[in-house]
Amino acid sequence: MLAQTHRMIGLCSSANFINAADRIIMPMAIISMGDQFQWSLYWQGWVLSAFAFGYITSQVIGATAASKFGGKTVLTSAVFLWSVSTLITPLVASRLDLLIICRVVLGLGEGLGLPTIFHIFAHSVPVPERSRAFGYLVGAGTIGQTVAALICPHLPWEWMFYTFGTLGIVWVLVWIVLYSEVKDVGEDELPLVYPKVNSKNVRWIQFISHWPLWAIYIAHFAMNWSNYIIMQWLPTYLARNLGADKESISLTAVPYIVNSMLGVVAGHMADGLIVRKWTVLSVRRLMTVIGLIGPAICLLLFSSMKSLLFAVVFVSLSMALCSFNSAGHLSNHADVAPNHAGITFAVSNTLATIPGILCGPLTAELVTQSHGRWFPVFIVAASINFVGAVIYASQSSASQTI
Numbered sequence: 001m002l003a004q005t006h007r008m009i010g011l012c013s014s015a016n017f018i019n020a021a022d023r024i025i026m027p028m029a030i031i032s033m034g035d036q037f038q039w040s041l042y043w044q045g046w047v048l049s050a051f052a053f054g055y056i057t058s059q060v061i062g063a064t065a066a067s068k069f070g071g072k073t074v075l076t077s078a079v080f081l082w083s084v085s086t087l088i089t090p091l092v093a094s095r096l097d098l099l100i101i102c103r104v105v106l107g108l109g110e111g112l113g114l115p116t117i118f119h120i121f122a123h124s125v126p127v128p129e130r131s132r133a134f135g136y137l138v139g140a141g142t143i144g145q146t147v148a149a150l151i152c153p154h155l156p157w158e159w160m161f162y163t164f165g166t167l168g169i170v171w172v173l174v175w176i177v178l179y180s181e182v183k184d185v186g187e188d189e190l191p192l193v194y195p196k197v198n199s200k201n202v203r204w205i206q207f208i209s210h211w212p213l214w215a216i217y218i219a220h221f222a223m224n225w226s227n228y229i230i231m232q233w234l235p236t237y238l239a240r241n242l243g244a245d246k247e248s249i250s251l252t253a254v255p256y257i258v259n260s261m262l263g264v265v266a267g268h269m270a271d272g273l274i275v276r277k278w279t280v281l282s283v284r285r286l287m288t289v290i291g292l293i294g295p296a297i298c299l300l301l302f303s304s305m306k307s308l309l310f311a312v313v314f315v316s317l318s319m320a321l322c323s324f325n326s327a328g329h330l331s332n333h334a335d336v337a338p339n340h341a342g343i344t345f346a347v348s349n350t351l352a353t354i355p356g357i358l359c360g361p362l363t364a365e366l367v368t369q370s371h372g373r374w375f376p377v378f379i380v381a382a383s384i385n386f387v388g389a390v391i392y393a394s395q396s397s398a399s400q401t402i
Contacts, residue, residue, distance in 0.1 A: 007178065009125070011178065011179055015117065016113070016117065017144035018164065020145045022164050024149065025152060026089075028153060032157045041367070043096065045360035049356060050107070051356065054103070054107025055108070056354065058107070058109075064346075067342065072175075072179055074112060075112075076175060078109050078110070078112035079109070079172050083165050083168025085103075085106040089103075089161040115345050115346040115349065117137065118342045119341065122339075129271070130334050132267040134330055134331045136264060140260070142256045142260035142319075146257045148164065149256055151163070153246050154250075202340060206402045207340070210401045213401060214391075214395065215394075219396075220329060223292060223322060224353070226385060229363060230318070238252065238311070242306075251312045254312055254316045259323045260323070262324070266324045269327070270284075281397060284329065284335070284396060287324045288392045288396070290328075292325070292385045292386070293385065294317075295321050296386055297382070298318035299315075299378045299382050301314045302315045332398065335397075337401060339402075344402075
């Protein structure tokens with residue numbers, strides 16, 4: 001990779017680091033906040049899910065805004081918005097209505113981030129290096145979750161938000177200074193990045209009219225259903241069901257550590273298979289099937305564990321295998337829609353945010369109706385993963401669709 005491409009990938013990956021860290025602060029802080037403000041499990045579920053209402057709103061806006069205003073401007077605005085909302089969370093926490101609004105704003109900012117980064121990657125990263133670039137991007141996100149999971153349990157809950165909100169503001173200043181966007185790239189410069197097409201004007205209906213795109217959307221939906229359950233409820237599950245104390249809650253960092261490590265490994269593995277003459281389609285399908293069926297099996301085993309140690313082992317294995325999706329359906333956007341990867345990812349992430357809205361209140365309802373049992377929650381998640389894997393393996397494509 002060129003030095004400029006390295007810098008761009010590093011900056012975008014660090015933005016995803018902060019994005020992911022900010023996203024998991026509340027699932028850890030809500031244990032103390034719920035006790036302090038006397039929130040029921042029902043209201044805790046809505047506080048956790050409020051983020052997704054903002055996140056789902058800004059996906060397509062982010063992709064189209066990047067095409068119109070440029071990736072630098074949109075990503076700057078996105079990180080600034082989610083960082084400020086993180087910073088002010090402790091100031092509004094005593095008011096549930098204001099806190100939920102703040103969580104929605106956080107989701108709005110974070111929802112702009114990844115579609116914009118996908119737009120930047122699709123226009124800047126050569127095809128033979130895309131799997132590893134996406135691997136680094138996703139890996140940085142899981143490292144952010146890891147760092148937050150290690151640090152936050154040792155901080156007063158207010159300082160969880162102050163620390164990472166400030167980090168985001170610092171990133172904005174560094175990004176403005178170090179990143180220079182390449183504008184008006186001529187067609188003759190494009191073949192190494194993405195194929196030429198006759199027209200870049202595509203009707204919106206095209207983004208929901210092709211099975212290869214729906215295969216990606218459904219796989220993403222399935223992956224996120226499991227991920228949102230782990231992200232939103234793992235600290236609460238370990239604390240309430242397995243007796244984890246504040247120190248033990250740091251064990252929630254382990255799944256993110258193995259996820260970040262395996263994400264980069266999976267990216268290099270996928271690129272290596274392509275170099276060895278595997279077809280791009282066979283690699284995308286292999287990585288996605290591993291990334292969906294593997295976690296489904298591990299979550300079922302995780303839910304049956306009575307030991308904190310073994311529970312962490314199986315949820316970590318689930319997250320490790322989930323990381324293969326970065327070289328699977330997440331990289332597939334640039335294959336099937338090279339000129340519109342930001343938009344297709346935005347559509348995909350919009351649909352895949354529906355689990356974020358449902359998992360909070362639905363999990364609380366299932367656990368309550370099951371008299372404290374969590375097994376139904378994981379049965380639903382595993383079933384969705386199996387269905388997503390079958391559909392992706394049968395309907396996906398690596399040929400340019402739009």
